[in-house]
Amino acid sequence: MPTVQSLHVNGDRKAVDADGDRSLLSVLRDDLGLCGAKYGCGEGNCGACTVIVGGQRVRSCITRMSTVGTKPVRTIEGLATGDKLHPVQEAFLETCAMQCAYCTSGMIMSAVGLLEEKPHPSRDEIVKGMNGNVCRCGTYNRIVLAVEKAAGAMKGGAR
């Protein structure tokens, strides 16, 4: 398998040297030290590893490096602007939409992706749009509230 030599992450071009069969998640975490995205299930079913690639939410644990190419990758580390948090991050804090918070990075990236696709989601659309992300601590209703608050704060403007 040919190796992948670079990755566009959070606005920067990063040099890597990774087997094309490796997962995007492992390269982000182990090679680039971007550990915000988490391993949860390894089968794309829990969403803890969610990042945004080329504007689409993906499960980075089942995304092979060879398929990423030059598409920009956004991770939780690139979401805030300096000290200013993204409205979704703010909303998660305001509603305390977390307990152990291991799912939080994936939840937030999933919510950001959802709000970029659908700036004014209904409650049902949030539930459907977030259903692929698991919070084992069970903070789902708080997360729905956080996404609603963030949508309100963003007033339809994606960032």
Added chain:
Amino acid sequence: MNDDLELATIEPERYEFFESTPKWETSRRDFFQLVGTGVIVALLVKDTSAQPPGDRGGGRGGRGGTQEIGAWIHIGEDGVVTAYTGKVEIGQNIRTSLTQVVAEELSVPLSKIQMIMADTAKVPYDNGTFGSQTTPQMARMLRRNAAATREVLLDLAAEVGKLDRTKLAVADGKVTGPNGVSFEYGKLTAGKKLMKVVANNPPTKPAGKWTVAGTSVPKVDGRLYVTGKHEYASDVRRPGMVFGKMLRPPSYGAKLVSVNTKDAEAMPGVRVVHSGDFIGVVAPTAFAADAAVNAIKAEWQTVPQISGKDLFKHLKEKAGQGGGGRGGRGGRGGRGGAPANPAAVEAALKRADKTVKGSFTIAYIAHFPLEPRAAVAEWEGNKLTVWTGTQAPFRVRGDVANAAGVPAENVRVIVPDMGSGYGGKHQCEAANEAARLSKVVGKPVKVVWTREEEFTWAYFRPAGVIDVTAGVKADGTLTAWDFHNYNSGGSAIQTPYAISNAITAFHGTDSPLRQGSYRGLAATANHFARESTMDDLAHAVGMNPLPFRLKNLKNDRLRAVLEAATKQFGWGTKPAPGRGVGLALGTEKGSYVATCAEVEIDKVANDVRVVRAVTAFECGAILNPDHLKNQVEGATIQGLGGALFEQVEFADGKILNADLTGYRVPRFKDAPLLETVLLDRKDIPSAGAGETPIVGIAPAVGNAIFQATGIRIRSMPMVPNGLPG
């Protein structure tokens, strides 16, 4: 309550896997090596953690009557207050609630307090974070510790300022006195190396006067989580670190016959570590480590194992043999209660106007902590540091020391705030594996279990069978109770209802799968069987479940939560067509819960959806209402999984659904509307709340299904494949 704080004792079925529990050996000099200068106040507590009562399973040898440091607090010259505790943040938000307690007694802003938790080189010995003990035990210790620290600061200020101590007070990180005199804490402690060890009971603020404790302070380090910056054990990276992976048997009990590691060893950067049954690899990436393990050719001899289809029969047949299963020690018997008189119960059953009988089955379920077992081990000479996720850092320290062949003093276990546990991380095998691999290869090694490993080689909540027979008078008075629990466990096995003739027994048996602690232990199973039976009894005498319970319930705290939940729920209102309502109540660990649930029956899909759940909860004085509400909500959701669909499927020593496709956990779509009523009893010491709110949801949902359909489901999970029949 006893003046001497007592550390948690291990409950009968709180499964513990370790014997070795070395104590903290830090001397006074060591304290100041850790912190530089300042004032340290350490709290001595009576050590009862080492003495489980003689008739209880588990636990360690006695060291009765000794005293040891339970917690300690340092104030540096910058005025920063640092509290040290062996408790672990698992998502229950104790980092925040314990900070509130310290802030309250010391009158310092939250931002001036840091908590050092679960680092065995820095914190006092602690037997683990389980059993809902942090709030009743550690919060109480830190409150006393902080109050004692405040008294020391008042002494210092009186001495420095030559002032009448009785005229001094504390506020906002300062000691203040007459005529505007004030001393910042940092000024009082600067340059000092003063250590006080206290065992007395300084005055602490009553809950009614709390201004910081008792309020909904946000998670103190929430920003770290929403920015992805918090470093969990699985995120730790060390210079030169390599990745480890173990070779696992194909099924439980399989014996290694032969192994060939040549192909794996030939792979670039790979080293194979083989010592007896321990076969692992290290490689430059986790990807390469996976490939290397897959390249090992191993031949195994399988050993016959009990399969899931025979589980419940097996548990009953083996009753009285084994102590509660592989890997853990089972409990024996329920606690408390009058000596049982089988003849009296039998006679009471015969006299009863109505009797009901039911056999309940409880499946094994998995904790599924989203962060699997993970560890990074690093050696420096013969000293070892391990970063890992465990609820019992000192136990894991002993275990790692044994595995690595060094004294426990050489091992430092650091537990970063972790990606949950729910009782599933009382140990951490990944730590032993990383330590052994690292010792051989001479580099830091990270081991992160895959989800399949976590599903297969960790441990489960015990499965069980519960047989109940009960009798009632036509007027609704409970008269006879016969309750037998096989393997599930003894937690909350005693009925809280007033019954004159009762037998309640736990029967240890042989568990085919490795089992251990779980949030709430068997309290969930016992409440499911009990509260389902209570509804059957109410039905048998034609009474509404609410007045039927009230008639037989003397406990005021239980009555209060039941009344609060049913009021909020609107109990008594007829549900819409196709819907049913049910309620359940319970108590465990000194807290009280009542849950009302509404379900909707989907006749087309033959399935059940829980649409609304109202829980009233009371655990004494509330430390943080919003975080408590979060715990109640989370426990309800987690409880729904075990109530409706979670179960471990197994055959011939293999887990058949060892992934998230096969093992269903609650998701957004499963979450009902949740309403929580918190009863704040400022007159009662705070109890823990991480576990008990889980016990009401399963029986409440079962009772609602019964009301809607007339079908009584006596299995947990209730509807793994839709409604029966």
